[in-house]
Amino acid sequence: MRALTSEAEALWLDFLNNSDNRGHAERIILGDSLQRHYEACSQSSREVVRWVSQYVDRNNVKSILEVGSSIGMNCVALAEEYPGAKVTGIEPEHEAVNVAEALSKEVATCRFVRGFGESLPFEDGEFDLILCSTVIEHVRDVEKVISEMTRVLSKNGVIYIEAPNYIWPYEPHLQIWTIPKLGKKWMSLCALVQGKRKQAPFLDHLQLVTPHQIKKLLLNNELAIRNVFYEKVERLLLGNSVAIKAYPGIAKALRMLNKLGVGKVVISVIFLIGLYPSLMFVAKKGQ
Structure with missing residues (x-):
């Protein structure tokens, strides 16, 4: 370097x-x-x-x-x-x-x-x-x-x-926990309670994007899409070396659920409702 x-x-x-x-x-x-x-x-x-x-x-x-x-x-x-x-x-x-x-x-x-x-x-x-x-x-x-x-x-x-993913209950820019889908006023209150009052105005410009929203917009533009965060979690369950750096506890829990034989069912439900930390999409033309 x-x-x-x-x-x-x-x-x-x-x-x-x-x-x-x-x-x-x-x-x-x-x-x-x-x-x-x-x-x-x-x-x-x-x-x-x-x-x-x-x-x-x-x-x-x-x-x-x-x-x-x-x-x-x-x-x-x-x-x-x-x-x-x-x-x-x-x-x-x-x-x-x-x-x-x-x-x-x-x-x-x-x-x-x-x-x-x-x-x-x-x-x-x-x-x-x-x-x-x-x-x-x-x-x-x-x-x-x-x-x-x-x-x-x-x-x-x-x-x-x-x-x-703003269905997930953690806002990474302010590093605060919140309840999803209750809007920015609620998030500002959460920031105040969690000692981030000075940073709360930053929320004003954020777009609270979700996987469902981004998927719809990509499809509206006639793009073929892949939810690669889902694929990342699938690889994790298969025992592949996949890093989920921000949430190592979740990775550990998913591996444990997979050992119990319910991992795939759990992630199917999670992805159906959109309750996961990040949205990651690959979109292509010419498909």
């Missing part, structure tokens, strides 16, 4: 100190230094890209878009994974774009555009792979963003969408 340049470090600090953003209620550093934080972010991005890549025919990937690219870590990881592809990130936050450009100077295939997912400044069918990871809950118009991603997706392209 290369060391951060002084330019990238200064710009990253500006990004961390920017309170006018739609992405984070609080911005914190992982580890004891910005370099360690950078290394942790790089590792996380590589894991995301490896996970997504299993659903992609890499021979067909010549052009990649990340919607909501933040500081560009996923884009750099995508450029490493697909060295022959052109990688584009679009991001509304000026400070984030500055960091992305500084971090990717040695990656000639990366470019970053300041803009919004609701109005993508790209040609129809331009991208073979579109990544939208923990972003769709931050946009102003979920339906429009999905429509725009579909428009710029190539004939045999793939969209990967991942986000929190």
